[in-house]
Structures are given as C-alpha cells and as structure tokens.
Amino acid sequence: MNHAExxxxxxxxxxxxxxxxxxxxxxxxxxxxxxxxxxxxxxxVRVSPxxxxxxxxxxxxxxxxxxxxxxxxxxxxxLLSILLGIERLHGRERPYRNAPRTLDLDLLLYDDQDxxxxxxxxxxxxxxxxxxxxxxxxxxxxxxxxAQGSLKDLIDACADQVLRRIN
Numbered sequence: 001m002n003h004a005e006x007x008x009x010x011x012x013x014x015x016x017x018x019x020x021x022x023x024x025x026x027x028x029x030x031x032x033x034x035x036x037x038x039x040x041x042x043x044x045v046r047v048s049p050x051x052x053x054x055x056x057x058x059x060x061x062x063x064x065x066x067x068x069x070x071x072x073x074x075x076x077x078x079l080l081s082i083l084l085g086i087e088r089l090h091g092r093e094r095p096y097r098n099a100p101r102t103l104d105l106d107l108l109l110y111d112d113q114d115x116x117x118x119x120x121x122x123x124x125x126x127x128x129x130x131x132x133x134x135x136x137x138x139x140x141x142x143x144x145x146x147a148q149g150s151l152k153d154l155i156d157a158c159a160d161q162v163l164r165r166i167n
Contacts (some may be wrong), residue, residue, distance in 0.1 A: 011071040012111040013142070015081060017124070017133050019104040021055065022092075025064035028090055028103045033068060035086050042044035042082075047068040048136030050166035051099050056130060064166065067108065067136035076110040083107060097105045108133060121128065123147070128154050 004134060016036070020028040029050065037044035048067045055063060072079055083105040090103035108124045115122040127133045128148040137144065138151040 004010060011073050012110065013045070013109075014068060014072055014076075014107065015137060016072050016083065017070045017104070017106040017108050017127070017136075018068060019063045019106075019132065020102055021061045021063040022102045023091075026050075029064055029066060032086055032090065032103055032105060033066075035062060035089070036068060036070060039072045042061040042079075043071040045065040045071055046140060051132055051136060051159065052164040052166055053132040056132070056161065063132060065132040067133065067140060069140050072161070076107065076113065076115055076120060076122060079110070080107050106133075129158065131155060131158035131163050135159060135163050 017167055018029050018032055028133060033044065033047055036042055039081050046069050050061050051065050055061075074082070085105050087101075087105055106124050106127075107120070107122055108127050110122045113122060124133070127137075128146050134151055136156045138155060142151065146154065
C-alpha cells in the first residue's frame with residue numbers, strides 16, 4: 001500500500017509549484033520538498049530541476065523555482081491547507097500581493113479537477129502565463145496539455161521570461 005493511500009481513498013496526482021526569493025532559497029525549497037515527502041497521505045513522486053527566474057509582476061531578488069508531483073489521498077482543500085502551513089513554517093508573510101517570499105507553494109493541478117472557489121482555484125489561474133511554472137512542469141510531463149494549449153506552445157508564448165536551469 002502506498003503512503004498516499006493508507007486511508008482507503010484513492011490517490012490522485014497533484015502538481016505543486018515551489019518558489020522562493022528571500023533567504024537561503026536552495027535550503028527553503030529542499031526542506032519544503034522533504035516536508036512534503038514526510039507527510040501522511042502524500043507520496044512525493046518526483047521533482048523537476050531547479051530554475052532561476054526574475055520576479056514576474058513583482059520586485060526583489062531572482063526566484064528559485066521547481067515543480068513537485070505528488071500522489072495524495074487528501075482532497076484539494078486539505079492539501080492547500082498543508083501547503084500554507086509549510087509556508088508559515090518557513091516564515092512566509094503576505095504584506096501585499098506578489099511580495100517577495102521566503103517560500104511559495106502553489107497547488108497548480110489537482111487530478112483533472114476544475115475548482116473555482118474564493119479560497120482555491122485549480123488549475124492555478126496564471127500558471128499558463130509563467131515560464132517558471134511551465135518549464136519545470138514540462139520537465140515532468142512534456143506532453144501535458146492545459147486548457148490554454150500544449151506546454152510547448154505556452155512556453156514559446158513566454159519566451160520573454162528568461163529562465164536559467166540550476167541543476
């Protein structure tokens with residue numbers, strides 16, 4: 001029995017965007033990934049390479065970004081709650097929209113579900129415009145298609161957003 005299925009609920013695939021641009025970004029992302037991997041009802045499947053990118057619609061130092069694929073028996077709201085808790089453990093503050101951050105964990109995709117609630121929108125509403133999400137996601141699932149098009153076409157449309165692969 002896999003770690004994500006011990007409750008009897010079937011595991012679903014979810015993708016989580018990770019980012020940080022304050023403090024020791026490498027350590028923050030590594031620890032967040034370790035914390036995800038240790039949680040009940042979540043199985044870390046794989047993690048993309050790391051990328052460095054300039055802030056989009058924000059300011060501050062460059063970001064370090066990745067995408068993690070998990071299998072989970074948590075529902076989308078439970079998973080989001082856990083992600084917000086991990087952010088808080090890393091000192092995440094939200095003084096204003098798109099403020100620089102010690103850790104940002106975004107629920108990008110949850111199975112094939114469309115969720116549109118005030119506290120949660122999945123698929124993430126801006127992921128199709130963000131090279132720092134699309135490129136690592138394509139490293140994990142190169143043939144994936146979003147409602148807005150194929151990852152390849154969406155990445156091409158974000159060609160002005162420069163990414164530098166770290167590993």
